[in-house]
Amino acid sequence: MEHVQQVEPFDYVIFGATGDLTMRKLLPALYNRLRMGQIPDDARIIGTARTDIDREGYVARAREALERFIPDDVRSPVLVDRFLGLIHYVTLDGTRADSQWGDLSAVLSEAPADRIRVYYFATAPQLYGSICENLHSHGLVTPHSRVVLEKPIGTDMATATAINDGVGQYFPESQIYRIDHYLGKETVQNVLALRFANPIMNAIWSGEQIESVQITAAETVGVEGRASYYDTSGAMRDMIQNHLLQVLCLVAMEAPDSLEADTVRNAKLAVLNALRPITDETVAAETVRGQYTAGVVGGQSVPGYLEELGQPSNTETYAAVRAWVDTPRWKGVPFYIRTAKRSARKVSEIVIRFRSAPTTLFGSAPAGNVLVIRVQPNEGIELHLNVKNPALDAYTLRTADLDTTIRMEGGLPFPDSYERLLLDAVRGNPVLFIRRDEVEAAWRWAEPVLKAWSENKVPMQTYSAGSYGPETSAEMLAERGDKWHEDME
């Protein structure tokens, strides 16, 4: 099975190795892959950051991170020591040409010249260009090198272009891996299997049978310790421009001829290019933005966004958009996309509402079937069907659910999406990474909305923490007789 095959020996060079992302996600993900037997003994993880510590100091931090973020039942002292044995650390300012590049070069030159080298940028994106320039000028970019770029790729088209140009000067597109962790989620990848491996699904996957599509990513958490980042971002930039548009692409794309990276990415790009532009004239009707106020989440009282921030802000913590994919397949089908912080519950899901049967056999019209792809939690698929109500003499209907939970063999939880993606970069498989033109097409669609919002062309709504969002969001759906999933019967 592919997921337990060992990858080739590699050097993973992490820029930003002392940061939150490395400690919380990257090191635990690599540990878990080592635990699964996928990481060869001679692989190396080379952390770099400006913090002046030696290898022992860094290994101590890495050990602490594993103790914190790897559950006890899968953290074995022997494996932890083996993992920590792979780690090196080089103190380095990635933006300065006169920093200790020689030290990094010396460590890298201990491995064969044709070794796979992954440069992972877990720093602020503004640094990516100068880190690449320094890698190049110090002769560290080899034909076997790849660079993984963390989000956000810009805050608009201009900044995205600057980042992509900066990296693109030194790495060809084929060596650039833009990560989107939603594509690493098992249930997101499953959309392709569900659609294209099941003729019964494929046959009904268009506006002829589908009334509307909803894509939700809601969280109960607020902005946690990331307020300074989040307040410059907001829900549209943080979740919709990247993760949720990618999910929309998988739901809406035409069948690719193969699962080869560029074939899939071309199919996604075609969807992004077919998104109907939202203009100053349509933005108030097609979008809703909001900020959470104080409320109760999971039984705990929590402050509002502005209280947490301690200053006024025009940044949305909730965004909902009615998007349209202008292709023959999706004519007249709204794609409702929404994301929220401090929502009533954590849920990411895709809800496909089918048109109802035109029959008059049963008195009232039967409800349209609903297919729910549960991205997380409780990953699985449910299909709401109409069945005869067995309790009554009259021939009436009720709904029954076909519900399947998708699990790994042995009932194990799915690996974190970073686990798959980190090793795909080693394998040289970019299918789950985003190509430059996709990023640009997504900004082309999102930018006019952000501009209109910044000019207050759409009022900022409020919603209580622990609710499902502003009322105007439900009203946007009601205009066409639609309801958000939680309001469906």
Ligand SMILES: NC(=O)C1=CN([C@@H]2O[C@H](COP(=O)(O)OP(=O)(O)OC[C@H]3O[C@@H](n4cnc5c(N)ncnc54)[C@H](OP(=O)(O)O)[C@@H]3O)[C@@H](O)[C@H]2O)C=CC1
């Ligand atoms: N944290 C998260 O959950 C997520 C983060 N991201 C993205 O990942 C990136 C990193 O985020 P996060 O870990 O939270 O940020 P942190 O601020 O926690 O870490 C930043 C890292 O960059 C290093 N750094 C800063 N300047 C330089 C420099 N000039 N040269 C070399 N290293 C430098 C810092 O170390 P030092 O000060 O020692 O140099 C530190 O290791 C950002 O782009 C973020 O948007 C994306 C998704 C989720």
Ligand SMILES: O=C1O[C@H](COP(=O)(O)O)[C@@H](O)[C@H](O)[C@H]1O
């Ligand atoms: O990229 C991000 O995603 C997380 C949500 O990810 P999930 O896998 O838990 O759904 C979000 O909290 C964060 O703000 C955003 O930057």
